[in-house]
Amino acid sequence: MLALQVNNQTLHAQTKVKAVGVDVGYGFVKAVSPVARVSFPSVVAPYIEDPLSGLFHDGTGHRVRVRKANGEVEEKLVGEAALRSLAATATLSREKPASLHDLMLLAAAYLAGGGDKGPFPKQVDLAVGLPLAYFRAQKDTLKKRLEGLAAWVSVDGGEEKHISFGRVLVFPQGAGVVLAGEVALPENGYLAVVDVGTYTTDYLLFEDHGDNIPRPLPEACGSLEAGVNLLHRALAAEFQRQTGAPLAPVMYQDAVECALVGRPIHYGGRDIHLEDAFKKARCDIAQAIAQGVLAAWGGRAGFVALTLLAGGGACLFEDEFLRALPGARVAQDPLFANAQGYFEMVGGMA
Known part of the structure; x- marks a missing residue:
């Protein structure tokens, strides 16, 4: 996807x-x-x-x-x-x-x-x-x-x-992911949301007092200044290394989509391959985000029963997050959640 x-x-x-x-x-x-x-x-x-x-x-x-x-x-x-x-x-x-x-x-x-x-x-x-x-x-x-x-x-x-x-x-x-009401709160353990955007990743932790009402834990909610833009920067750096020219910001999304399917970008009369840099950057960035989130949750991280992944980056980093975050799964419609x-x-x- x-x-x-x-x-x-x-x-x-x-x-x-x-x-x-x-x-x-x-x-x-x-x-x-x-x-x-x-x-x-x-x-x-x-x-x-x-x-x-x-x-x-x-x-x-x-x-x-x-x-x-x-x-x-x-x-x-x-x-x-x-x-x-x-x-x-x-x-x-x-x-x-x-x-x-x-x-x-x-x-x-x-x-x-x-x-x-x-x-x-x-x-x-x-x-x-x-x-x-x-x-x-x-x-x-x-x-x-x-x-x-x-x-x-x-x-x-x-x-x-x-x-x-x-x-x-x-x-x-x-918070919109929980407000949408698409998922029931876990009977035991915390419900978490990790929303990966272009420039920020928001993380939230909710608990249930037995009345099926999600209550956020303020000290375990926050933002990391990391997101899909780090992937853009990695691809732009690789593009400049291969071509000697900067990659225009309006071309970032094209670069991601091409690298995602292994299709080169044509520039200066030749094909520029970014897929290897894409795979490495995706893994490194997802791990950095996951570690930042887990560190913010501290001792509560082990008690998280479900982590909903949302935002434009949810599917980009899905495989890495499924391995790194407890009970992780992508929200039903992450882009619109x-x-x-x-x-x-x-x-x-x-």
């Missing part, structure tokens, strides 16, 4: 969606509503009119038009379409720039069926997440900003709809 798959479905739902859960990750944006599940790469680029009038358009990626209350209009590419642009911008900093974050969130909400028309458009309830490492410092600021976010949005030339948020909930990333959990919480209160 390809860990970082993309689901570029375009949906202009007729059903009015009252709530949506959105996971704006560093690698991919995921959204879940009652009518859609959407994901696309967390990449934005300027929109340039196609001089070939769409002759070779393959239908991937999205063109987003945002009209703000002050009349300002912004038109951008997001997702796969943005990846193909020479001016592509990915979210590389610890704190996502508000302009990029909000544009991707509005696009995801629209594609998931959010938004309304007419002179008095209804609001949609929203649930999002933040990595544990940044949750305490950023949650209030993010909540306040999203409560004030409002714009008329159109995606891929579709009907313009007004999107604003009535209720905004911000959860710790990784957090977004699904966020939606379950806000949707249940809608």
Whole structure:
């Protein structure tokens, strides 16, 4: 299974969606509503009119038009379409720039069926997440900003709809896996979640007091500043060693996907093989993450009955984690696990 798959479905739902859960990750944006599940790469680029009038358009990626209350209009590419642009911008900093974050969130909400028309458009309830490492410092600021976010949005030339948020909930990333309610708590022992993202790995430990309610152990929950980006860096270093040229960040995902199936990258008139470097880096990084998590759990690690693996890196490092983490198994839908959990919480209160 390809860990970082993309689901570029375009949906202009007729059903009015009252709530949506959105996971704006560093690698991919995921959204879940009652009518859609959407994901696309967390990449934005300027929109340039196609001089070939769409002759070779393959239908991937999205063109987003945002009209703000002050009349300002912004038109951008997001997702796969943005990846193909020479001016592509990915979210590389610890704190996502508000302009990029909000544009991707509005696009995801629209594609998931959010938004309304007419002179008095209804609001949609929203649930999002933040990595544990940044949750305490950023949650209030993010909540306040999203409560004030409002714009008329159109995606891929579709009907313009007004999107604003009535209720905004911000959860710790990784908690969404448990909030989704896909797994029963172990009768004995702890339930753990290890959520491997692009830049961070969140780990959480839950206990049950006999009432089937998961309660986190704060001292055993946290973040490691390690994730799929370390794999990107290893492949970029090997690419530069072989070619003498840097690997552009927008090519990282292509490099991972090629190495995963043993397919070379063609550069400078020759094939560049990265699969050996990929295998070694994957093993080393997974072991480092697992050891960091186990060290944080300390003496409780041996009492963990089930470790749910989630996030884009869950399947990339699956084999290594199954050997290193107690009771490990991949969540039912690791890519959407957090977004699904966020939606379950806000949707249940809608």
